[in-house]
Amino acid sequence: MMNKRKIVGVLGGMGPDATVDFMAKVISLTSADKDQDHLHMLVDHNPTVPNRQTFILGGDEDPGPAMAAMASRLEVAGADFLVIPCNTAYAFQKSILDVVSIPLISIVDESIEAVGEKAPDAKAVGLLATNGCLQAGVYQSAMAAKDLVAVMPEDDELEQLMTLVNGIKAGHKGSDVSASMRKLAEALVDRGAAAIIAGCTEIPLVLDDSMLEVPLISSTDVLAQATVQFAQSE
């Protein structure tokens, strides 16, 4: 039996747990009675890509070429489209699009789209994202184009966020981490955010919708949904 669905190419490992979380969500969102009903994913789980944050903030090791090489290998291996379960990585999407001829689904565009679905009346939206992602402006211009005001972490909050995110990458995902992440989200709500974008794929590993009074848009969930939909589209 031929499988007509598209093969998903995943630039993974940024970070590792976030990639596994993304794959688990793709699997659980796929309607399947047996193995063969599930999607074929080619996953380059490569945590050794140079640190995206460090480069954006002035470091000298550009992760772009590593990501371009991953994308290229995935295309050669048979991927029909690409996804990256990492928001900051989208600062480097030009490096990828320069070397492949298959589409790259944008976690950023899909997350902003999801605001319109989950919180249609929200004008001010909290943006929990890493320092590098915010510095690179990955989200801000796309939000402005949709007339959404981004409510961002202040400097001390951003510092706390980075400590939490780096801790999650080292395996710290306990209830204390969840509580601290929730406080950071609540601070954005206090400053007017009517919804929160978890614009870093480590965040949904410790924070879920039930923990907040406003809708939470998990960039991982949104990317998984878009992946399942696109893989099954004509």
Added chain:
Amino acid sequence: MMNKRKIVGVLGGMGPDATVDFMAKVISLTSADKDQDHLHMLVDHNPTVPNRQTFILGGDEDPGPAMAAMASRLEVAGADFLVIPCNTAYAFQKSILDVVSIPLISIVDESIEAVGEKAPDAKAVGLLATNGCLQAGVYQSAMAAKDLVAVMPEDDELEQLMTLVNGIKAGHKGSDVSASMRKLAEALVDRGAAAIIAGCTEIPLVLDDSMLEVPLISSTDVLAQATVQFAQSE
């Protein structure tokens, strides 16, 4: 910074959740402070490989060539060694070894080795494995070579096991499934098993060590440990 560790090639998707479980275990067993400390895994998550059970039991669609093609592509993409988080797949290991020159770590050999570590005094060991895996004799000869007596499910138990395993592949992993799986393991203990090998990577998704009075050898855990060790070896 060069990463000197070996790149892991994973023939995945057999089944999907078991592959994600395996990857999560590799990640949690790796000592890491940051993304870059984690292992590079190339994962061909291909649930569309023809059903292994069906072929072993007389079907006409041989999964061997699909697995050989996956293995070959992983080698070309840069994998230094291969693993398969599926026990039944080892009935087809010759097809794989015929086409690659990199090693394939055997989930079966590693699981039997682990009996010696987790239950050194066990002579009779319960073998919870699928119909195809038992029919192909994937475990039995290797166990006999270690003077281990395999305590196997009876026909009606095997039928129940297959229903549970196929259910897990379709997403059914609730407490009722765990309770039924536990009963199947306990029946082997009642018939003299001093340890249980969960010789199917779907089983550890619903059964853990704490649920049994005898040691449980999870083939997924054992393969993840062997993977982390081999990737970091000279």
